Amino acid sequence: MQIVHDYLLLSHFLIIKKQNKMFTVEQIKAAHSKVKSGADFPAYIQEIKALGVTHYEAYVSDGHIDYHGAEHTAQVPEKYAPLAIASTPDLSTFQAELRAHQQGQTDYLTFIQMCATTGIEKWKVCIKHMTCTYFDVSGNEVLVEAIPY
Numbered sequence: 001m002q003i004v005h006d007y008l009l010l011s012h013f014l015i016i017k018k019q020n021k022m023f024t025v026e027q028i029k030a031a032h033s034k035v036k037s038g039a040d041f042p043a044y045i046q047e048i049k050a051l052g053v054t055h056y057e058a059y060v061s062d063g064h065i066d067y068h069g070a071e072h073t074a075q076v077p078e079k080y081a082p083l084a085i086a087s088t089p090d091l092s093t094f095q096a097e098l099r100a101h102q103q104g105q106t107d108y109l110t111f112i113q114m115c116a117t118t119g120i121e122k123w124k125v126c127i128k129h130m131t132c133t134y135f136d137v138s139g140n141e142v143l144v145e146a147i148p149y
Contacts, residue, residue: 021052025074028053028067032076038102038111042148049127059122060115061085083112089119089136095143 031047034040048056048067056067063079097114100106106114115123121137130147 021069022072023048023051023053023067023069023074025076027051028065028074028076035108037104037107038098039104041102045125045127045130045147046149053127055124055126055128057122057124060112060120063112080109080112083116085116085121085137086119087137089142091118091142094118094120094134098143 028048028051031044031051034047035044052069052072053067054069056065058065060083062082065076067074067076094114097106097111097118101111101114115134119136120134120142121139123132123134125132125147130149131144132147133144134142136142
């Protein structure tokens with residue numbers, strides 16, 4: 001009976017371990033390299049979700065991104081020279097430019113520069129709720145959007 005009990009515990013442990021996927025910075029970068037505009041964003045989210053990412057924060061100031069899984073974090077280092085972030089958000093301009101980006105009219109770096117000038121310090125993607133939340137430099141929510149899937 002003890003052997004059966006130990007086997008069941010081990011099997012349960014292995015199933016749990018298998019569900020807690022470990023992802024690498026290289027896998028994240030490979031998925032992100034396919035993003036040419038905001039129109040590619042939903043497919044990117046699905047790909048990193050399959051890797052085990054539960055949420056992430058992207059920082060406009062230098063482009064570093066913190067990706068989180070169930071029990072794992074990977075940081076993609078800064079991508080460009082530091083940008084100054086406007087101290088006051090300009091929501092109407094941000095929303096208009098965001099829509100253009102989502103329709104594929106701008107590339108990623110143009111989007112980043114627009115975020116900085118309109119006061120967006122970072123965004124957080126929650127894969128469980130399929131939302132993207134944009135924050136100002138004071139940490140206030142500026143906009144919450146549903147991610148199409």
